[in-house]
Amino acid sequence: DTEVTQTPKHLVMGMTNKKSLKCEQHMGHRAMYWYKQKAKKPPELMFVYSYEKLSINESVPSRFSPECPNSSLLNLHLHALQPEDSALYLCASSLHFNQPQHFGDGTRLSIL
Amino acid sequence: QQQVKQSPQSLIVQKGGISIINCAYENTAFDYFPWYQQFPGKGPALLIAIRPDVSEKKEGRFTISFNKSAKQFSLHIMDSQPGDSATYFCAASVISSGSARQLTFGSGTQLTVLP
Numbered sequence: 410d411t412e413v414t415q416t417p418k419h420l421v422m423g424m425t426n427k428k429s430l431k432c433e434q435h436m437g438h439r440a441m442y443w444y445k446q447k448a449k450k451p452p453e454l455m456f457v458y459s460y461e462k463l464s465i466n467e468s469v470p471s472r473f474s475p476e477c478p479n480s481s482l483l484n485l486h487l488h489a490l491q492p493e494d495s496a497l498y499l500c501a502s503s504l505h506f507n508q509p510q511h512f513g514d515g516t517r518l519s520i521l
Numbered sequence: 522q523q524q525v526k527q528s529p530q531s532l533i534v535q536k537g538g539i540s541i542i543n544c545a546y547e548n549t550a551f552d553y554f555p556w557y558q559q560f561p562g563k564g565p566a567l568l569i570a571i572r573p574d575v576s577e578k579k580e581g582r583f584t585i586s587f588n589k590s591a592k593q594f595s596l597h598i599m600d601s602q603p604g605d606s607a608t609y610f611c612a613a614s615v616i617s618s619g620s621a622r623q624l625t626f627g628s629g630t631q632l633t634v635l636p
Binding site: 413449450451452454457465499501509510511512513514515 | 555557562563564565566567570608610623624626627628629631
């Protein structure tokens with residue numbers, strides 16, 4: 410079991426729905442990341458939070474909205490997604506920016 | 522210049538054999554080179570990592586070899602086991618904008634170890 414917990418494990422939603430993905434870690438890590446991974450491809454960085462502040466947004470469409478309520482929690486709010494957004498969404502954390510990243514097992518998202 | 526090229530795309534090895542995966546990079550500013558192992562339905566797990574001031578690092582059956590002048594690094598899995606069957610990603614990172622250590626991933630290698 411990983412120490413980065415993501416919920417839900419699977420999510421199916423329609424294009425007009427609003428849903429949220431949740432990521433939690435209790436390792437005292439102060440950097441948290443969202444990645445998107447398509448089948449047989451490497452993870453692609455979406456967002457980076459450092460000390461609860463958004464540090465990097467890799468030109469992600471506004472239908473993805475990240476939130477970091479505290480140092481242990483990271484959310485990704487989803488709205489009006491497209492079928493091509495279907496993917497595995499991975500959360501990762503690291504002690505600080507210059508430390509190894511540890512990944513959760515992801516949320517498998519399917520857009521109908 | 523941010524790319525990391527990984528080969529082969531897929532690899533089949535007999536149990537007990539040596540698995541070798543290679544990566545090459547262009548950006549000489551990269552200063553951290555991790556390898557991740559990913560099983561189906563799971564997230565990538567950090568396997569082993571190396572800094573450019575070291576030419577080799579070994580952890581159990583896993584060894585990273587690093588050639589700074591050639592800008593290449595490789596993962597060697599000794600005595601490969603069926604349980605090693607997974608997708609392996611090399612990666613590289615550099616401190617950019619004085620903050621985030623962003624990972625640039627290779628394209629991945631699907632390793633199958635036959636019993």
